[in-house]
Structures are given as structure tokens and as C-alpha cells.
Amino acid sequence: MKMFSLFLHFVSRTTKPMWLWSFLVCLLLSSGRTVSASTYLIGLGSYDITGPAADVNMMGYANTEQTTSGVHFRLRARTFIVAEPQGNHVVFVNLDACMGSQLVTIKVLERLKARYGDLYNEQNVAISGTHTHAGPGGYLQYVVYLVTSLGFVRQSFDVIVDGIEKSIIQAHENLRPGSIFVNKGELVDAGVNRSPSAYLNNPETERKKYNYNVDKEMTLLKFVDDEWGPLGSFNWFATHGTSMSRTNSLISGDNKGAAARFMEDWYEKNSFENDFGGLNPEKPGVVRIPRRVSSIIPDLHENRKELMELASSFQSSPGKPTTKISSIARRVRSALRKADRPQFVSAFCQTNVGDVSPNVLGAFCVDTGLPCDFNHSTCNGKNELCYGRGPGYPDEFESTRIIGERQFRKAVEIFNTASEQLKGKVGFQHAYVDFSNLDVTIPKAGGGYETVKTCPAAMGFAFAAGTTDGPGAFDFMQGDDKGNAFWKLVRNVLKTPNEEQIKCQHPKPILLDTGEMNEPYDWAPSVLPVQILRIGQLVILSVPGEFTTMAGRRLRDAVKTALTSGSNGEFDSNVHIVIAGLTNTYSQYVTTFEEYQVQRYEGASTLYGPHTLDAYIQEFRKLAAALLGGQAVEAGPQPPDLLDKQISLLTPVIVDTTPIGVNFGDVKIDVPSNSPYKRGDTVTVTFWTACPRNDLMTEGTYALVEILQGEDQWIPAYDDDDFCLRFKWSRPAKLSPRSYATIDWRIPDSAVSGVYRIRHFGASKGFFGSVHHFTGSSRAFVVA
Numbered sequence: 001m002k003m004f005s006l007f008l009h010f011v012s013r014t015t016k017p018m019w020l021w022s023f024l025v026c027l028l029l030s031s032g033r034t035v036s037a038s039t040y041l042i043g044l045g046s047y048d049i050t051g052p053a054a055d056v057n058m059m060g061y062a063n064t065e066q067t068t069s070g071v072h073f074r075l076r077a078r079t080f081i082v083a084e085p086q087g088n089h090v091v092f093v094n095l096d097a098c099m100g101s102q103l104v105t106i107k108v109l110e111r112l113k114a115r116y117g118d119l120y121n122e123q124n125v126a127i128s129g130t131h132t133h134a135g136p137g138g139y140l141q142y143v144v145y146l147v148t149s150l151g152f153v154r155q156s157f158d159v160i161v162d163g164i165e166k167s168i169i170q171a172h173e174n175l176r177p178g179s180i181f182v183n184k185g186e187l188v189d190a191g192v193n194r195s196p197s198a199y200l201n202n203p204e205t206e207r208k209k210y211n212y213n214v215d216k217e218m219t220l221l222k223f224v225d226d227e228w229g230p231l232g233s234f235n236w237f238a239t240h241g242t243s244m245s246r247t248n249s250l251i252s253g254d255n256k257g258a259a260a261r262f263m264e265d266w267y268e269k270n271s272f273e274n275d276f277g278g279l280n281p282e283k284p285g286v287v288r289i290p291r292r293v294s295s296i297i298p299d300l301h302e303n304r305k306e307l308m309e310l311a312s313s314f315q316s317s318p319g320k321p322t323t324k325i326s327s328i329a330r331r332v333r334s335a336l337r338k339a340d341r342p343q344f345v346s347a348f349c350q351t352n353v354g355d356v357s358p359n360v361l362g363a364f365c366v367d368t369g370l371p372c373d374f375n376h377s378t379c380n381g382k383n384e385l386c387y388g389r390g391p392g393y394p395d396e397f398e399s400t401r402i403i404g405e406r407q408f409r410k411a412v413e414i415f416n417t418a419s420e421q422l423k424g425k426v427g428f429q430h431a432y433v434d435f436s437n438l439d440v441t442i443p444k445a446g447g448g449y450e451t452v453k454t455c456p457a458a459m460g461f462a463f464a465a466g467t468t469d470g471p472g473a474f475d476f477m478q479g480d481d482k483g484n485a486f487w488k489l490v491r492n493v494l495k496t497p498n499e500e501q502i503k504c505q506h507p508k509p510i511l512l513d514t515g516e517m518n519e520p521y522d523w524a525p526s527v528l529p530v531q532i533l534r535i536g537q538l539v540i541l542s543v544p545g546e547f548t549t550m551a552g553r554r555l556r557d558a559v560k561t562a563l564t565s566g567s568n569g570e571f572d573s574n575v576h577i578v579i580a581g582l583t584n585t586y587s588q589y590v591t592t593f594e595e596y597q598v599q600r601y602e603g604a605s606t607l608y609g610p611h612t613l614d615a616y617i618q619e620f621r622k623l624a625a626a627l628l629g630g631q632a633v634e635a636g637p638q639p640p641d642l643l644d645k646q647i648s649l650l651t652p653v654i655v656d657t658t659p660i661g662v663n664f665g666d667v668k669i670d671v672p673s674n675s676p677y678k679r680g681d682t683v684t685v686t687f688w689t690a691c692p693r694n695d696l697m698t699e700g701t702y703a704l705v706e707i708l709q710g711e712d713q714w715i716p717a718y719d720d721d722d723f724c725l726r727f728k729w730s731r732p733a734k735l736s737p738r739s740y741a742t743i744d745w746r747i748p749d750s751a752v753s754g755v756y757r758i759r760h761f762g763a764s765k766g767f768f769g770s771v772h773h774f775t776g777s778s779r780a781f782v783v784a
């Protein structure tokens with residue numbers, strides 16, 4: 001929630017002279033910062049990418065029935081740019097989205113070219129996904145990733161492309177001298193291996209080198225502006241965005257989005273309130289607004305009777321149309337943009353996440369409560385009964401909060417103690433590689449080398465079984481009657497693999513020969529981007545998929561060896577190598593050769609055959625050598641732009657209606673009048689509303705909690721980006737043009753006493769397609 005500047009404005013105008021406030025800010029910033037000569041220009045940016053909150057299939061579990069119907073909290077694109085003065089630039093974008101998309105990357109690059117010429121291009125821009133499974137889908141271009149979303153969803157796609165562009169523009173405009181620090185820490189309780197039987201197939205000598213069967217290390221960058229002090233941080237840590245389950249329907253950033261929200265809130269709270277001495281993690285997940293509100297609102301509200309009388313003078317206000325609603329909603333957040341320092345941006349990025357689950361309690365059978373079969377993750381032979389449990393089990397919101405909080409706390413700890421400064425060149429290397437038919441040279445068992453090949457993409461049978469995070473995925477595979485309209489349209493081109501393909505993919509039993517299916521357009525990618533970004537002794541490896549733990553270790557080791565054995569002495573053993581997973585495009589999983597033999601979900605989803613990882617290692621070695629030598633690698637074949645070929649079968653919003661005598665925004669079920677409420681209670685109100693697809697309320701909100709100041713001034717306190725507020729959308733029947741907005745506010749422990757109300761913002765579509773904005777509000781109630 002971005003209320004800080006509102007507070008800053010308010011305080012600076014009313015309670016303290018501006019100069020005093022500025023002085024305090026300067027004092028704070030100079031005390032908390034490690035002074036060092038800047039070596040880089042740095043800029044951070046962040047923008048809302050929350051997609052359609054109704055009717056759109058969520059990307060990740062491939063569960064046809066999992067469609068959006070509301071907002072848990074908002075999704076964002078967070079960007080850093082680092083540049084040498086008059087030299088190389090690198091851009092890294094972290095999306096609260098399931099993965100990067102080739103089509104998104106292509107369109108973002110087109111826009112950047114139009115705006116900045118050759119400054120930003122495929123070489124030096126990386127766009128990575130956090131892997132939340134709770135965001136709207138339909139923004140990828142290959143058929144396999146569009147089946148459950150009924151094809152392409154333009155609205156999902158556009159908001160992501162727009163948001164990335166805006167966050168990059170912000171970061172670019174914020175470019176100023178600053179320093180970057182790197183730090184690492186071990187986080188042991190935020191991820192477990194969900195396919196340990198595959199991991200165990202790796203050589204024992206190799207496994208013995210590691211303490212765990214997943215990577216527990218978080219690597220963090222801390223960005224410090226020469227003038228303003230800390231600007232933000234980006235970190236990489238491996239754990240799936242599957243704390244929210246395959247039946248959740250609220251848009252959510254899952255555990256990484258939650259961690260980012262907590263850390264940004266934590267920084268703003270701690271840096272501008274009483275705590276001038278330093279930044280200590282304290283009560284994470286507690287939103288900071290109430291303390292701000294409490295400093296705005298004097299304690300006149302202590303008298304409960306007075307409060308009740310005041311509240312009763314405000315009834316719910318009926319829905320009223322206005323053309324300005326979206327800008328009213330937007331004001332909450334855009335207030336921040338006017339702050340006289342850049343906003344603090346903190347991103348939690350994904351890395352070699354392939355076999356890492358946040359459901360740390362393990363996988364259990366829903367019928368018996370016993371652990372699932374170790375080798376197959378089944379219960380009595382059935383995969384659909386085996387579910388992983390998060391630490392908040394059975395509450396998925398709680399699991400999301402806890403896994404988010406654990407990452408947030410570790411990030412704060414290593415942010416506060418970061419002291420190793422990045423120094424040295426900014427650089428990058430990029431190539432497109434056709435993975436469908438690549439010669440790969442690997443060491444031979446008895447010595448020497450041999451050349452093997454990758455294969456056209458194919459998915460194995462274990463893919464249809466899903467994982468313990470979401471069993472039985474892809475139910476579009478089950479027979480004719482179950483498939484949706486898009487599946488019925490495309491299934492006729494299913495291809496039987498030929499002998500060569502079967503042999504190449506062995507031992508994978510082929511379910512879908514996606515690499516050899518091109519109707520109505522390509523089913524799977526064959527050309528993939530590989531990329532290295534370098535900032536001093538930090539090296540980021542952008543990979544277009546989900547590497548398993550051991551696959552990631554092998555890739556990092558290979559690149560490290562290539563960089564440190566180079567003779568020019570540019571890198572010593574202190575080089576920090578991180579893998580940015582799910583970046584620039586998506587091509588599912590990458591396991592080791594040994595894990596591939598076991599053919600669990602990850603092996604079945606390793607598209608290009610048993611030597612896929614070896615192919616990556618070979619190509620990244622080339623990039624590393626080129627980085628050292630300063631020459632460019634061969635650009636490789638361009639991936640296709642399939643935008644014009646996309647098919648969309650999702651029904652658009654036709655019209656919204658209300659019953660006669662009812663307006664959009666009218667209260668249907670008001671907040672019960674039995675206030676006062678206490679902290680920990682949940683207050684609920686239901687409004688007559690319209691489809692949220694009519695306006696995504698970008699940088700705005702569908703729901704707002706306001707607190708009364710004085711006699712008649714309402715101040716925004718929480719919006720739909722806050723953990724404590726949920727916006728839930730529903731219809732009385734499947735095709736009904738009527739709909740409801742139910743807003744739940746769980747009153748946080750930190751809420752101040754006072755008179756509150758809940759507002760809803762929406763937009764309705766008329767018979768002739770025109771969209772009208774509206775708002776309504778609940779009755780006032782007391783929190784005491």
C-alpha cells in the first residue's frame with residue numbers, strides 16, 4: 001500500500017514546517033548508509049500488471065476450472081537498470097507472473113526500440129517471472145500454454161506489456177549515480193524437493209557435495225543511491241509459486257509477491273517513522289498505514305460512545321455513477337509518485353525452482369492423511385489424491401503469508417548486512433539457439449568426447465499426472481467430452497511421433513509431440529534465448545525454463561569454471577552466479593540426464609530430450625567465453641512472432657445489469673450494524689457490481705477501507721493491494737449479466753481505533769459497449 005507520501009504531504013503541511021521534515025529525512029538517509037564512491041548509474045521502477053480479475057484461466061496449474069474471480073493482492077513488474085556512465089546498460093524485470101513469454105518479450109523490445117533506439121534490446125534486457133500460479137493466463141504464444149485459457153487473452157497480455165514498459169521507463173528516468181552491494185544467506189524452511197526420487201538418481205559423489213536436496217541460498221542485490229540512500233533490492237531464491245492452490249480464484253503474487261509487498265511496506269514504515277537508528281525487521285506483514293493514520297488522527301476517538309454516535313450519522317452511500325472513478329481509485333497509489341524521493345522497490349525473483357515446492361510439510365493423501373507413495377506421489381495408485389501441504393495448512397492464504405514472510409525476513413537480514421560492493425564492467429551476451437536439433441558434445445564414459453543431439457519438443461505421460469503442488473494437471477488431456485472449446489479446435493492435429501523422435505526422447509514415453517505440431521500455430525518453442533548479464537562480479541544467467549536444483553548447480557558450476565579459468569583474470573573465485581529462471585520465454589523444465597531417466601513430472605516436461613541440460617551448458621560456455629573475450633556470439637535464428645495467428649475463444653463482457661431499482665455500486669448486504677469491531681474480526685460487505693474486466697483499475701483499486709478524520713473527511717487506509725483486504729467477485733449464475741463484489745476486511749492488529757467504511761469501485765458495460773464507472777460505500781462502523 002502506497003500511502004506514505006500522502007502522509008508525508010499531510011504531515012509536512014500541517015504539523016511540521018517543511019524544512020524540518022526535509023532535515024529529518026536527510027539525517028535518516030545519511031546515518032543509515034554505507035558511503036562509497038559510486039561506480040554505476042542505477043535506477044529502479046515498478047508498475048501494476050494486475051490482469052483481468054474475472055473469468056480468465058489462471059496460468060500455472062493448467063486447471064480448466066481455475067478462473068479468476070477477484071483480487072488477493074496486486075501483481076507488479078519491478079525493474080532495475082544498471083549502467084556504466086557512458087557505457088553498457090543492463091535491464092532486469094521481475095514479473096509477478098507465472099513466467100516470461102516470448103511474445104511479451106518481443107513486444108516490449110519493439111516499444112523500447114521505438115522509445116530509446118538501440119539502447120535497450122534483446123541482448124541486454126531480461127524479463128523474468130516469479131512463477132506465481134495465481135495470475136491470469138493467455139499471454140503466451142505457443143498452443144500448449146493456451147489450451148486451458150481458451151486461447152490468447154489480449155487483456156492479460158496488454159497489461160503485462162504496458163506495465164513492463166512503464167516500469168522500465170521509470171527505472172530509466174530514475175538513473176542516477178549509486179552503488180550496488182551483494183550478499184547471501186541461507187534460508188532453510190521455505191522450500192523442499194517435491195521429486196526426491198528423481199534427485200536421488202543423480203550420482204552419489206555429486207550429491208555428497210551438498211547439504212540439501214534443494215538450494216537454500218538467497219542471493220541479494222542492494223541498490224544504494226548516492227544521494228537518497230537505499231533504493232531497493234532484488235534477490236533470487238528457489239521455491240515454487242504454489243503456496244496458493246489449484247482451486248484458488250483470487251489474483252495473487254503468491255509467496256514471492258507477498259514477500260515483495262512486505263519488504264516494500266517494511267522499508268517505508270521503518271525509514272520514515274520513529275526508527276531513525278536503523279532498519280530492523282519488525283512485525284512483518286503488518287501494514288504500516290494505521291500507524292500513519294494514527295499520527296494523523298488525534299486521539300479524539302478514544303471515547304467509544306462518541307465514536308458510535310459519529311458512525312451512526314453515516315449510512316451506506318448508494319452507488320453513484322461518475323466518469324472519474326478510476327482516477328479517484330488511482331489517487332491512493334499515485335500519491336507515491338509525487339514523493340520527493342524514488343519509491344523503494346524490492347523484488348523476489350525466481351531461480352532453479354524446477355523441483356522445489358513451498359509446501360514444506362510434505363505431500364499427503366487427502367483420503368487417508370498418510371504420506372504419498374515416495375516414488376510416484378500417488379495414493380493407492382491415484383495421483384489426484386496427493387497434495388503438498390504448506391506451513392499454514394489447510395489455509396492457503398496463511399501458507400502464502402508464511403513462506404512470503406520467511407523470504408522477506410531473510411532478505412531484510414542480508415540487506416541490512418550487505419557490505420560487498422559490486423565493482424567492474426557491465427556487460428551482456430545473448431544468443432538464440434534452436435534446441436530442436438542441436439549437436440551437443442559431451443564427455444564420454446570411457447574418456448574422450450561424443451556428440452549427441454537434442455530432439456524436437458515433446459511432453460511425456462508423467463506431465464499429465466501433474467505434481468504434488470497441483471496433481472492431475474492438464475485435464476484437457478482426458479478424452480473428448482472433457483476438453484474445452486479450444487482443445488476441441490486444436491486436438492485434431494495431434495501427431496504420432498516417428499521412430500527417430502521416440503528414440504531421441506527415450507526413455508520418455510511421448511504424450512504430446514509438441515515440437516512437431518504446428519497447426520493452427522506452433523505448439524511449443526524450438527528457438528530459445530540464452531543470455532548472460534554481468535554487473536562487476538555478479539553474473540546473471542537468464543534461462544527460459546525451470547531448472548531443477550541439480551541442473552542449476554551444474555550450469556552455475558560450468559559457467560563459473562569458464563569465467564574463472566579464462567586467462568585474463570577478470571573474474572576470481574568470488575564471482576557470484578545466479579540463475580534467473582523463467583526468463584524471456586518459457587519452455588517448461590530442465591532436469592539432469594539422470595533425473596530425466598526417472599521421468600517424474602519434471603523429466604516428462606524436459607522438452608528437448610535427455611541432453612537438454614548438456615545443450616544449455618554448452619551454449620552458456622560459449623556466452624561466458626564471449627563475455628571474457630568481449631566479442632559477440634552468433635545471434636542465432638529469430639523466434640517467431642505469432643501475435644497475428646492467435647485465436648481467442650474467451651467470451652468478452654457483453655453487458656452488465658442490475659435488478660430494477662438497483663444501481664451499480666449499491667450495497668446488497670451491508671456491514672452488520674453490531675459494531676464496534678475489534679482487531680482480528682473480519683468485516684464483510686457485498687455490493688451490486690459489474691465485471692472487473694471492464695476496467696483493470698491499473699495502479700488503482702476495486703476496494704478501499706477509509707477512516708474518518710474529524711467530522712467528515714474520509715482518508716484511504718487500505719486498498720486491494722493489502723493483505724488484509726480481499727475483493728471477491730461472483731455471479732448468481734454462470735451466464736448472468738448481474739454480479740456481486742464482496743469485500744472482506746480482516747482488521748489488522750495494527751489498526752487504530754476509529755470510524756471506518758468500505759468502498760467499492762467498478763465499471764459497467766452498457767448494451768452499446770460504453771463503459772461507466774461507479775462507486776458505492778458501506779455504512780460506517782467502529783473499530784475500537
Ligand SMILES: *[C@@H]1O[C@H](CO)[C@@H](O)[C@H](O)[C@H]1NC(C)=O
Nearest residue numbers: 197198200372373374375376
Ligand atoms: C523407489 O524406487 C526405487 C527404485 O526402483 C526403489 O529402490 C525404492 O525402494 C523405492 N522406494 C520406495 C520408498 O518405494
